[in-house]
Amino acid sequence: MSKCLFKRYKYLLVLALFCVTFILLIPKYNNTINDELKIHYINVGQGDGILIQHNGSNILIDGGPIDSSNMLIDYLTKNNVKKLDYIIATHPHDDHIGSLPYVLNYIKVDNFLAPKITSNTPTFVNLTKKLKYNNLKITPISAPKTVNLDENLTLNFISPKEISYDNINNYSIVLKLNYHNFSFLFTGDAEKEIENFLTSSNIDLNSTVLKIGHHGSKTSSTENFISKVNPKIAIISCGMGNDYGHPHKDVLKRLNNHNVKTYRTDKDGTVLVKCNKTNLKVLLEK
Numbered sequence: 001m002s003k004c005l006f007k008r009y010k011y012l013l014v015l016a017l018f019c020v021t022f023i024l025l026i027p028k029y030n031n032t033i034n035d036e037l038k039i040h041y042i043n044v045g046q047g048d049g050i051l052i053q054h055n056g057s058n059i060l061i062d063g064g065p066i067d068s069s070n071m072l073i074d075y076l077t078k079n080n081v082k083k084l085d086y087i088i089a090t091h092p093h094d095d096h097i098g099s100l101p102y103v104l105n106y107i108k109v110d111n112f113l114a115p116k117i118t119s120n121t122p123t124f125v126n127l128t129k130k131l132k133y134n135n136l137k138i139t140p141i142s143a144p145k146t147v148n149l150d151e152n153l154t155l156n157f158i159s160p161k162e163i164s165y166d167n168i169n170n171y172s173i174v175l176k177l178n179y180h181n182f183s184f185l186f187t188g189d190a191e192k193e194i195e196n197f198l199t200s201s202n203i204d205l206n207s208t209v210l211k212i213g214h215h216g217s218k219t220s221s222t223e224n225f226i227s228k229v230n231p232k233i234a235i236i237s238c239g240m241g242n243d244y245g246h247p248h249k250d251v252l253k254r255l256n257n258h259n260v261k262t263y264r265t266d267k268d269g270t271v272l273v274k275c276n277k278t279n280l281k282v283l284l285e286k
């Protein structure tokens with residue numbers, strides 16, 4: 001290239017370099033602004049329904065009872081959920097899977113995870129029909145299993161093991177979500193036998209936020225388990241004036257003794273936890 005030609009193209013070269021640098025920076029910038037995690041502990045009445053959103057991915061852990069179906073679908077739509085990357089059905093009880101057949105009617109689902117346990121309830125039969133209709137197979141979960149959703153977000157499945165339990169609640173999928181310095185433990189309806197197993201194993205249970213097991217029933221949340229998880233925040237998902245007396249006063253007292261800030265969907269409505277790399281905040285519906 002002659003000196004004269006170089007002079008002529010110098011500005012074009014600078015412009016091209018600027019464009020390339022800008023294009024290379026775009027994904028990094030987008031990652032920074034989208035790297036927010038939202039966990040919605042949805043007020044589904046007496047049951048569990050939890051939506052996790054991060055970087056355009058959506059995960060639903062349980063969906064609440066059948067009578068929360070319309071509300072749940074409205075909530076998902078309002079929160080721009082056009083597709084669920086994962087549904088995690090913790091165990092086949094109606095207060096967890098009741099609305100899932102209806103979710104499958106309205107929203108595309110990529111993966112359906114559940115423990116290796118079936119049920120003969122009409123809800124479970126309906127759910128398996130809907131899964132078949134949608135060409136979806138249940139991916140059985142037996143711990144330990146890890147799913148890396150992206151470089152900042154990991155799901156660690158820590159229960160159930162591949163053994164038989166007398167109580168369906170103890171088949172509950174228990175998973176720990178790790179995101180930067182924060183962690184979230186989801187326990188389904190796992191009871192004290194599972195909590196005892198987890199505390200006696202060398203699994204790191206320490207979590208920032210704990211979804212209290214079995215709607216705050218006294219069958220879960222042992223002293224030792226709360227100590228090992230050592231949560232800053234606890235969330236109890238239960239219906240207002242429910243017939244089971246959830247949450248039990250002993251569980252509330254235990255959480256209070258450990259200085260755990262406790263939210264309840266029956267009193268606070270949907271609890272939304274938002275966090276980025278360094279900050280976490282809790283937003284209440286009521």
Ligand SMILES: [Zn+2]
Nearest residue numbers: 047095189214
């Ligand atoms: Zn339940």
